[in-house]
Amino acid sequence: MLITVSGPPGVGKSTTASELASVLDLEHISGGDIFRELADERGYTTLEFNKLAEEDDQIDRDLDQRLEQIAADRDDVVLESRLAGWLAGDHADFRVWLDAPLEVRAARIADREDKTVQNAREETAAREGSEADRYREYYGIDITDLTIYDLSINTARWDAEAVVDLLTTAVEDYDPDADEGKYPVELDYEF
Template sequence: MEDLVVITVSGLHGSGRSTQARLLAEAFHLRYVSAGQLFREIARERGIPVHVLSSELLSDPTIDYMIDERTKREAQRGNVVIEGDLSGVMAGNLADVRIFLKASDEVRFKRIAKREGCSVEESMRTTLEREHRDRMRFKSFYGVDPFDPSLYHIVIDTSILTVESTFRILKVCVEEYIRCKGIQGNT
């Protein structure tokens, strides 16, 4: 029977986690699942805009729980890279490799501003508000801080690294984890 590889990529907003998760999925021939995409699918299923669903998160934990259950199901199916704030926490021991990416606030805010087409100041304000709100929600609902690096196997600061150099580092680390665990997967 073929072993099933499960890799999770979490991290601070603007750290490059979505990009790296997609690159890892492609390199290891794994499925790519994004918690953000699952959230957008729930909004679409309910027929409401994403920003409306976002405003319901603080008062309605069922939305988070729906995403969590879908994340767990994807991890159980295996051969997947799951990206999201809680992906490492939700996959738990099903994850062969839990990755956390971080970067300095200055770098993160510049990256987000460039991606979103807004000012660095606006990026800073909205990102800090979002991360504070998320952190409080996660602690309240789960009793955990998913931004705590001790929950992860691999922690990388991407502040001075290019996308390519970050990927090279992660690819080698993941290959070694898979090799040491004796997993065949799709690699």
């Protein structure tokens, strides 16, 4: 089974993907780890490579191509990155989107990176805007379109263990053919 875990910074992607892989006896492959491998292959520190990536779109493309290749070639993997659900495409058996309000994510990032919440909020918002523009420009992807995901979870509502429990149950009960042909369902809401 190929499971993807995606979401913005600070939602707990790495923690969730690692724990889910462990529980389901799958390998965890992180986009962050692959980014660090690419930096090492080219003789840069992660910080240097990150700064270079801001000006060289080939770095993002190389990372994404590597993730796409893993999705095409591998099973029994939890693949984690911001675009994993999109990059895996039809190779994915189950796609998860994790999210939380910006204020919650900023507090988590501030805690782990030893910075102020205000600074983390501003940096995170800027980073998300920049990434959304790049994804649209490079691939025509609207990162806010969650229709490709099988499940979306607000990680501000549960602790990390509960999120993994929810996902484990969802993955174990998942039957991709159960409602074949019934979707998409169009709903008409007025606000």
